[in-house]
Amino acid sequence: VLLSPSFLPRLRQLSAHFLTTTASSSSLFLRRTTTSTMAAPAYASELQIAQLAVQRASILTKRVFHEKAKGTVDKNDKSPVTIGDFGAQALIIAALQHHFPEDAIVAEEEAAQLREDANLKQTIWDLVSSTKLDDPAAEELLGGPIKDIDSMLELIDRGNSLGGSSGRIWTIDPIDGTKGFLRGGQYAVCLGLMVDADVKVGVLGCPNLPIDDAARLTADIGANATDEGRGVLFSAVQGHGATSRALTAGALAAEKPIAMRAIDDLSKATFCESVEAGHSAHDDQALISKKLGITEPSVRMDSQAKYGSIARGAGDIYLRLPVKATYQEKIWDHAAGDLIVREAGGQVTDIHGKRLDFGVGRTLANNKGVIAAPAAVHDKVLQVVKEVLGAKQA
Numbered sequence: 001v002l003l004s005p006s007f008l009p010r011l012r013q014l015s016a017h018f019l020t021t022t023a024s025s026s027s028l029f030l031r032r033t034t035t036s037t038m039a040a041p042a043y044a045s046e047l048q049i050a051q052l053a054v055q056r057a058s059i060l061t062k063r064v065f066h067e068k069a070k071g072t073v074d075k076n077d078k079s080p081v082t083i084g085d086f087g088a089q090a091l092i093i094a095a096l097q098h099h100f101p102e103d104a105i106v107a108e109e110e111a112a113q114l115r116e117d118a119n120l121k122q123t124i125w126d127l128v129s130s131t132k133l134d135d136p137a138a139e140e141l142l143g144g145p146i147k148d149i150d151s152m153l154e155l156i157d158r159g160n161s162l163g164g165s166s167g168r169i170w171t172i173d174p175i176d177g178t179k180g181f182l183r184g185g186q187y188a189v190c191l192g193l194m195v196d197a198d199v200k201v202g203v204l205g206c207p208n209l210p211i212d213d214a215a216r217l218t219a220d221i222g223a224n225a226t227d228e229g230r231g232v233l234f235s236a237v238q239g240h241g242a243t244s245r246a247l248t249a250g251a252l253a254a255e256k257p258i259a260m261r262a263i264d265d266l267s268k269a270t271f272c273e274s275v276e277a278g279h280s281a282h283d284d285q286a287l288i289s290k291k292l293g294i295t296e297p298s299v300r301m302d303s304q305a306k307y308g309s310i311a312r313g314a315g316d317i318y319l320r321l322p323v324k325a326t327y328q329e330k331i332w333d334h335a336a337g338d339l340i341v342r343e344a345g346g347q348v349t350d351i352h353g354k355r356l357d358f359g360v361g362r363t364l365a366n367n368k369g370v371i372a373a374p375a376a377v378h379d380k381v382l383q384v385v386k387e388v389l390g391a392k393q394a
């Protein structure tokens with residue numbers, strides 16, 4: 001059993017766990033007892049690697065924003081994609097490949113375009129090969145640097161899994177809210193692990209959100225923010241709650257549990273939605289908000305920073321109603337946020353009240369739209385969504 005190939009990744013996992021649980025203990029005896037008598041919490045190793053990988057990828061995205069001309073290139077779907085998206089995806093997959101080489105990965109980007117563009121490829125390689133966590137133990141835990149430029153392209157393309165309903169599947173959005181990123185607004189580096197289509201681990205790096213969990217959402221949230229006081233890492237493990245911590249450039253900062261705000265009066269709720277009118281139906285959402293008695297205007301922000309923000313009670317409700325009936329939401333746009341909100345005391349469904357189904361491929365083909373709200377009021381919000389959308393069809 002010890003020598004079977006399937007045991008190898010597990011062995012690596014165990015040694016990773018050993019390295020971190022023992023990093024601060026000095027006696028060998030203590031180390032032995034720690035590892036033999038304490039059961040590791042569920043998905044502890046996956047969580048730690050995911051958090052550090054997102055943290056490292058976030059450094060790269062910040063470097064792209066601050067140091068580089070933003071290098072926007074056109075993708076087939078005409079969404080802006082930057083060297084940051086490719087670079088962050090390469091760094092995250094490198095860490096996953098090092099620890100969990102058997103796991104499938106569904107990631108947003110692919111390397112095809114880089115293979116044909118030597119300049120772009122080199123620019124990304126320069127960034128990727130020079131981005132490290134500033135804590136050597138943490139950097140080593142992620143497996144250190146990528147070997148060479150071709151390995152980088154292969155790693156990016158490891159994210160081409162078709163997804164599905166069985167086994168371990170990671171999903172990555174290296175930069176979610178690319179348009180927000182380009183504007184200097186909100187964006188998120190997103191990573192989730194699904195096991196048999198159930199999201200078990202979710203991590204969101206939000207470099208432009210305030211660190212302070214108590215900071216309420218406002219209309220100008222994160223717009224052209226300086227780095228001072230900003231950068232949050234949200235995490236959740238199924239059944240173990242959700243946390244936030246400062247996003248750092250090295251080892252993980254101390255975590256705090258987060259929870260959604262208890263709201264008994266929906267008229268006092270803060271609701272958030274996409275900046276982009278093409279991504280969710282602003283007019284329908286305004287009507288729903290009004291019917292709920294909400295008088296404050298919506299807070300518009302890009303990316304899964306919306307999920308993280310309501311999970312820590314900085315806002316309360318996130319509505320994403322379809323603009324076009326044919327659009328299928330992508331699993332990487334929702335997996336981490338869905339778990340983080342539910343672990344913080346929320347409920348997340350589509351406009352029909354169905355939980356998001358991450359087991360049918362790269363898209364949420366079985367769902368339309370998203371409604372995320374505190375569990376106690378989710379039904380009420382859903383009811384109003386149905387009223388408004390029903391009236392439109394009638």
Ligand SMILES: Nc1ncnc2c1ncn2[C@@H]1O[C@H](COP(=O)(O)O)[C@@H](OP(=O)(O)O)[C@H]1O
Nearest residue numbers: 079175176177178179274276278279302303327
């Ligand atoms: N017509 C559409 N409806 C809904 N979402 C869309 C869309 N077109 C693109 N998107 C997705 O919306 C995401 C951004 O969400 P938000 O509007 O909440 O910031 C994009 O992620 P990327 O920025 O990673 O490409 C993209 O996947």
Ligand SMILES: [Mg+2]
Nearest residue numbers: 079080108178
């Ligand atoms: Mg995109």
Ligand SMILES: [Mg+2]
Nearest residue numbers: 173176177333
């Ligand atoms: Mg996205």
Ligand SMILES: [Mg+2]
Nearest residue numbers: 108173175176
């Ligand atoms: Mg993206």
